[in-house]
Amino acid sequence: MKKTFCIVLAILWCLFLCFSFFFSYQPGEIIGKHFLTFGGSLLGLLPPAFILIGLFHVWVKQETIMKHMGHEAGLKGHFWAILLSSSILGGLPVALPVAMALYSKGASLAVMFTLLGASCVCRVPMTIFEASFLGVPFTLIRWAVSLPLIVLSSYAIAWVMGDQILPGKDFK
Amino acid sequence: MSVWNVIILYSVSLILLPISFIADRQKTRAALNKAWKEFFKLAVPLFFLIVLVAGSLYFFSEERISDLIGQKSGFSDIIFAALLGSVAAVPGFIAFPLAGVLRGLGVAWSVIAAFTNSLMLVGVLTFPLEKKVLGTKAALIRNLACFAIAVAVAAVIGVVL
Structure with a gap:
């Protein structure tokens, strides 16, 4: 139940961003840009961080x-x-x-x-x-x-x- | 976030990983497994964190913030600046230059400190993530305590500087 809710929200979010870019709705475009830059920098940081956490766990x-x-x-x-x-x-x-x-x-x-x-x-x-x-x-x-x-x-x-x-x- | 720090982080993990692999394959496999599982557990709250931050960056942009806290110095303004800092997600490399500009415009030290401190300390946006890991109670108390600390530090800075 909670899972489907999350998935629906995520899909709605993606649709919102797609439509914003398609119809050049400006607030949506700006939010989309922030979403990609912040998400990108966070996702770039997480793999090495989680690998170090994993190594910490076993060693x-x-x-x-x-x-x-x-x-x-x-x-x-x-x-x-x-x-x-x-x-x-x-x-x-x-x-x-x-x-x-x-x-x-x-x-x-x-x-x-x-x-x-x-x-x-x-x-x-x-x-x-x-x-x-x-x-x-x-x-x-x-x-x-x-x-x-x-x-x-x-x-x-x-x-x-x-x-x-x-x-x-x-x-x- | 400076590129060099990220490079250092990658180098450290990419040096340690082969060393660990040579020392013990089984353990290293377990470590990677663990890393993936930990990440997967937080994937959903992390996604929503990115959504919230993107929204906050739009609604509380640099210009909006300087409009909101410019030319103020009373105690209620400290609280207001701290609340603003709690919901804003401006990264440090924009927030501190902005704070410098606001100072130049004559905004009180205490208001600037309340904003930058709560920006760093209090995470309304990271709350879903914290809740998942710490539980609602601990996450709530932690953020309230951090808010109080941010205001206290701002008050001291206002008195001393």
Whole structure:
């Protein structure tokens, strides 16, 4: 039921784009162009990202992740999460599977939420751009204020979630 | 997104993959299988994410955004800019130059920060994707917390700069 609904929506969307281009309906054309460029750049990024996630799944031991990012790791786990997040390209669509892979391997919920939050805040390429247009002080203040808040909020979210298991977790 | 970063990402995976294959064929096959399955699980929400972003890029274009948050500086304007940033999908390489231009026009630092911070932190458009992976509750709390952080950072930047 939900599946057919999705397929119908997707077909309607494609029809909308086709008709827009055919009858040169301008908003539709612009949206279509954005759809292709954004979709293209995202799809270009996903194959290597998912291959790395796959390799991570088979080669990295569960104990390693549990030790460094699990419940016992404490703040050190958050440090690793922030470091890792700064290298993630493509924002949340890539950060989410990465976070889920770590979570499935035994990273604590709080560390996982820190990774997701930090991936929005301190991606290196984006930050360089920001600093060059808005100034280094702007970026420094943003980091200094947002990173501690992200770690704190991660603990809070993990506390609210309690023992609930996220749907993306995969059991092997 | 700079081309170099993408090249680096491809190089890393294309170097690691043969190494893994030489080390253990079976495991590498399992890894690729896993990669494909993970991707397939997210294919539908990813498709709708691209649709939503395309729509948002049209409705909240560069010009529309500079019209909407130009010449403002009050607290309600910070919230407004943060809401706008939450639903917009402007990529960084357009958003930051735009923010620089707005600053030149005299828009307050706090409003600019509220916009760029929430643009990066809060994902109304990525919500379907997050919901699929994190569940509705966690995705909702996470985005609300991120919204609060974006506003808090904007307030501090407004006071300090």
